[in-house]
Amino acid sequence: MDVEDIRSDLSEVLITEEEIHAKLAELARLVEADYPNEPPLLVGVLKGALMVMADFARELRIHVETDWMAVSSYGASTQSSGVVRILKDLDTEIAGRDVLIVEDIIDSGLTLSWLRANLESRGARSIRILTLLRKPDAAKVDVEVEYVGFDIPPAFVVGYGLDYAEKYRNLRAIGVLAPHVYQGE
Ligand code: IMP
Numbered sequence: 575m576d577v578e579d580i581r582s583d584l585s586e587v588l589i590t591e592e593e594i595h596a597k598l599a600e601l602a603r604l605v606e607a608d609y610p611n612e613p614p615l616l617v618g619v620l621k622g623a624l625m626v627m628a629d630f631a632r633e634l635r636i637h638v639e640t641d642w643m644a645v646s647s648y649g650a651s652t653q654s655s656g657v658v659r660i661l662k663d664l665d666t667e668i669a670g671r672d673v674l675i676v677e678d679i680i681d682s683g684l685t686l687s688w689l690r691a692n693l694e695s696r697g698a699r700s701i702r703i704l705t706l707l708r709k710p711d712a713a714k715v716d717v718e719v720e721y722v723g724f725d726i727p728p729a730f731v732v733g734y735g736l737d738y739a740e741k742y743r744n745l746r747a748i749g750v751l752a753p754h755v756y757q758g759e
């Protein structure tokens with residue numbers, strides 16, 4: 575039986591698996607140097623950060639703990655307000671902790687800006703952000719991002735945790751979705 579290879583839905587591979595892993599190793603060296611004392615708490619943002627978290631955490635040679643949050647924006651109209659709903663909260667008490675938020679992509683920056691403020695209000699000692707990808711619009715919102723993997727063009731990308739309608743998260747590389755996939759929908 576012929577199965578359709580989902581890689582053929584990409585018009586272009588933007589970042590290969592090898593490039594992703596090399597970059598995560600690079601970022602891991604920076605993070606190790608920045609947290610010499612206590613293990614940071616890595617907070618992954620579900621579901622997109624699934625792969626980044628798994629691979630980045632394994633690149634690290636220091637102790638870390640991991641936890642997850644799931645958030646969603648309050649519909650399209652509130653995108654701009656940056657109001658976010660917590661679908662799954664942390665299991666960990668973060669007062670006094672050094673928190674490193676792990677994200678797949680920062681686009682408008684509203685989600686992360688809200689998340690940083692939310693975690694700050696719980697009394698974390700420090701909060702930093704690591705994102706694998708950053709789009710140009712992120713510059714418009716005042717959110718500090720300490721570790722950035724790749725600055726990419728404003729195209730819609732999928733793979734390596736990033737989805738289109740919940741699909742393509744399992745691609746190893748990151749690519750631009752071909753127009754034939756969403757045309758006619
Ligand atoms: P923002 O930074 O608040 O605009 O939201 C970022 C979130 O939007 C990410 O965590 C992704 O879930 C989603 N997102 C933004 N751009 C893309 C993309 O190109 N592909 C897939 N998801 C994206």
Ligand code: MG
Pocket residue numbers: 619620621622623677678679
């Ligand atoms: Mg995300």
